[in-house]
Amino acid sequence: MFGxxxxxxxxxxxxxxxxxxxxxxxxxxVSALPYEGGSGLDGSWRLDVPAYFALSCLLVxxxxxxxxxxxxxxxxxxxxxxxxxxxxxxxxxANFAVLVAMYGVASRCALRWAIPAGLVAExxxxxxxxxxxxxxxxxxxxxxxxxxxxxxGGIYASxxxxxxxxxxxxxxxxxxxxxxxxxxATAAERARIARELHDVVAHNVSVMIVQADGASxxxxxxxxxxxxxxxxxxxxxxxxxxxxxxxxxxxxQDDAQVEEYAPQPGVAELDELVAQVRRSGLPVEFTVxxxxxxxxEGEQLVIYRIVxxxxxxxxxxxxxxxxxTVDMEYGAGEVLLRVTDDGRGxxxxxxxxxxxxxxxxxxxxxxxxxxxxxxxxxxxxQVAVRLPVSRAA
Numbered sequence: 001m002f003g004x005x006x007x008x009x010x011x012x013x014x015x016x017x018x019x020x021x022x023x024x025x026x027x028x029x030v031s032a033l034p035y036e037g038g039s040g041l042d043g044s045w046r047l048d049v050p051a052y053f054a055l056s057c058l059l060v061x062x063x064x065x066x067x068x069x070x071x072x073x074x075x076x077x078x079x080x081x082x083x084x085x086x087x088x089x090x091x092x093x094a095n096f097a098v099l100v101a102m103y104g105v106a107s108r109c110a111l112r113w114a115i116p117a118g119l120v121a122e123x124x125x126x127x128x129x130x131x132x133x134x135x136x137x138x139x140x141x142x143x144x145x146x147x148x149x150x151x152x153g154g155i156y157a158s159x160x161x162x163x164x165x166x167x168x169x170x171x172x173x174x175x176x177x178x179x180x181x182x183x184x185a186t187a188a189e190r191a192r193i194a195r196e197l198h199d200v201v202a203h204n205v206s207v208m209i210v211q212a213d214g215a216s217x218x219x220x221x222x223x224x225x226x227x228x229x230x231x232x233x234x235x236x237x238x239x240x241x242x243x244x245x246x247x248x249x250x251x252x253q254d255d256a257q258v259e260e261y262a263p264q265p266g267v268a269e270l271d272e273l274v275a276q277v278r279r280s281g282l283p284v285e286f287t288v289x290x291x292x293x294x295x296x297e298g299e300q301l302v303i304y305r306i307v308x309x310x311x312x313x314x315x316x317x318x319x320x321x322x323x324x325t326v327d328m329e330y331g332a333g334e335v336l337l338r339v340t341d342d343g344r345g346x347x348x349x350x351x352x353x354x355x356x357x358x359x360x361x362x363x364x365x366x367x368x369x370x371x372x373x374x375x376x377x378x379x380x381x382q383v384a385v386r387l388p389v390s391r392a393a
Contacts, residue, residue, distance in 0.1 A: 024100065027093045028056045047089060055084065056094035063097055066104035074101035074117050078124065085127050098124060099150045106154025107161070114158075118151040204240035206312045207280045208233045214281060232279055266300030267328075270307060274326060277311045283323045284311065290330030299387060302363045303328070303337060306371070309360060310339035310383040317381075318343025334369075335387045342380040360385075 047055060062076040077097045084091070098121055105117040125143035129136050215229035265273075274286045295303075307326055314324045322343035329336040357373050360383070364371045369387040376382050 024060065024094070024096060027096070028053075028060070047092075052092060055080075055089070055092055059092075059094040059097040063100055063104075066101055067108070070101070070104035070108045071113055071117075074098075074105045074120075077101045078120055081124055082127075085124075085131070088131075091128055099146065102147070103150050103154040103157075106151050107157040109158075114151070114155065118147065121147045121151070204236050206316050207236045207276065208240075210280050210282075210315055211236070236276070264297055264301045265304045266297060267295065267303055268300075269304060270326070270328075273304065273308055273311070277315060277324075280315060282311065282315045282318065285323075285325045286328075287326070288328045288330075293330060293389070295335070295389065299335070299367055299389075302367065302369075302387065303335065303385075305363060306337060306360050306383065306385055307339055309357075310373075314339075314341035314343055314381065322380075331389075333389050335385075335389060337385040337387065338382065340376065340380060340382040342376075344379070 058080045059077055062073045066073040078101070081095055081098050084095075102117045102121045106114040109117075122144060125140065125147055129140045129143060132139060211229040211233045215226040215233070218225040218229070270286065274284045277284050311324060311326070314322060318324070318341050322341050324339065324341040327336075327338045327340075360371050360373065364385060364387060367387055369385060371383065371385045373381070373383045
């Protein structure tokens, strides 16, 4: 029943207020059936039935505004009741409207309004009892208990409503913070994917360009080498396309199915990466020193991408006859990585994008490492990385 009243109140507040006053309407009608006008024993006046209903309407009608104007509603009903007392008119059932209006003040206003409203209602009970000629003390106790119970109920309703409002506000704030954290995580994930796409595209496209240039030079003189270069372009393009599909699949937000992603490349794939660069025309020497250990997948991906980016730069900017070395050393608490080449170094033209070195620094900074990339004094370029070994290893 209360659930239906709440649903009705959500649709039409005025109609819900009218429904809640139905018991008071019934009490007024039932009390009017045996009602007869005349004078009472204590000198008060008993109204006839039309005047009875008129007075009841004056007391009940203001209650329709008790939700939005509780103080004004209580003042109106209290003034009508006080005027009734001044005119020596017998109390009617509609005088309960004062308690209803007082409940509205206690449940919807601050204590600075609720306390005076309770005192005024209690004063009204005292005035009625003082004029009564019988059962003054029991009547005062009963009326006072009714006023106090109604007032306490209103205060409880006010406290509960404010508590629920604070819960709703806290839930809304938590939902907003959760959405904000989700947006931050999404932005970080997209930045990571952007770095991955840059590394994949830059490396594979550079290999394809070098192989295409070589194929065009040897197409007439050495068709076998040209055919081998075209095959390398084909395999490199397929590999780049597969990695790009995997990364772009993360950005699909309307796909309800959970996508399965291929494992990220790590230290074990460095041999294959070096072999691919060698096939592209850049001689690379790869050495590993120290005791190999299992590294977290994140750090392995950082090492792989840095080697990939450094060799791609050497392939693009090193010039003809350049050679490269990849030196990886496992220390006690860190991994040292050096990628050097003897190409043009500082004499190489600047790259138009310039995101490769930034991506290196961002990746290494996530694991509190350091990276130094600069031309070598004798020619060529060097990328030196110090990557602390995570405790998870």
